[in-house]
Amino acid sequence: MKKTALALLSGATLLLAGSAFAREVKVGTECTNPPFNYRTASGELTGFDVDIAREIGKREGFELQFVCQAFEGLIPALTARKFDLILASLSITEARQKSIDFSIPYRGSTGRFVGLKTSTLEPLTADGQPNPKALDGKVVGMIRASTYDRYFTEQFPGVQISRYENYETLLLDLVSGRVDLIMAGPIKMEDFLAEERGKGFKYIGPELESIKYFGPGVGVGLRKNEAELQGKVNDALKAMFADGTFKKINQKYWKFTVLPSVWTN
Numbered sequence: 001m002k003k004t005a006l007a008l009l010s011g012a013t014l015l016l017a018g019s020a021f022a023r024e025v026k027v028g029t030e031c032t033n034p035p036f037n038y039r040t041a042s043g044e045l046t047g048f049d050v051d052i053a054r055e056i057g058k059r060e061g062f063e064l065q066f067v068c069q070a071f072e073g074l075i076p077a078l079t080a081r082k083f084d085l086i087l088a089s090l091s092i093t094e095a096r097q098k099s100i101d102f103s104i105p106y107r108g109s110t111g112r113f114v115g116l117k118t119s120t121l122e123p124l125t126a127d128g129q130p131n132p133k134a135l136d137g138k139v140v141g142m143i144r145a146s147t148y149d150r151y152f153t154e155q156f157p158g159v160q161i162s163r164y165e166n167y168e169t170l171l172l173d174l175v176s177g178r179v180d181l182i183m184a185g186p187i188k189m190e191d192f193l194a195e196e197r198g199k200g201f202k203y204i205g206p207e208l209e210s211i212k213y214f215g216p217g218v219g220v221g222l223r224k225n226e227a228e229l230q231g232k233v234n235d236a237l238k239a240m241f242a243d244g245t246f247k248k249i250n251q252k253y254w255k256f257t258v259l260p261s262v263w264t265n
Helices: 002-018 048-060 071-079 147-155 167-176 186-194 227-243 245-253
Strands: 024-029 037-039 063-068 085-091 111-116 139-143 160-164 181-184 201-208 218-222
Touching: 024 048, 024 071, 037 048, 037 085, 048 063, 048 085, 048 227, 048 245, 071 085, 071 218, 111 147, 111 186, 139 147, 139 167, 147 160, 147 181, 160 167, 167 181, 181 186, 186 201, 218 227, 227 245
Parallel strands: 024 063, 024 085, 139 160, 139 181
Antiparallel strands: 085 218, 111 181, 111 201
């Protein structure tokens, strides 16, 4: 009898150990950044990042709970254990890797300026180098604490920056003329330029690629030293790339692929 009970106990212990992640996993995201993560009119949380998170959860047996958090507070909240993962279009950069770990990249990460079609501003030289003198007296808008914030602050010293908590407010100020240019990701800007309110605007200068500032792409953020969870997230992403699930999610939002070049070359 004692042996039977002991065997049952040992079996239960092994079962629990083997399903360490068959539990609730909290995901931090902005909830205000369409089409990546946002609420519908009925209050349902949706978007590209949300779909990716749910597919990871489905494949790895996670019971997901989403936590809404302003972008600049995502990393501090993750390290404070408010949630377990960040899926919020978070670019993988050296600066961020000092405090958190990342999954493999699942989306490309570059930058572009957008302004009026009538604009003659040239923030970049012909060879794509920063040209801060061209923006004397101008105001450039961007998301606070984003990779674009760091890039612009360091590469355009002295140029006035207007920082925003979310893209909707940023775009409203561009349309109303409160800022002369904005800097953001081209995936986000493609959507804006296709809208009625975006018809009077265009890209200003070439697309910017910089591993130093924008990293190799967007990844899932995790706390340091959580290798098992990181491995499960990476396995789920690789499987999604391989079996076409990622492509289906991608095509739900865009006609072009958003995979980073590391997976498309």
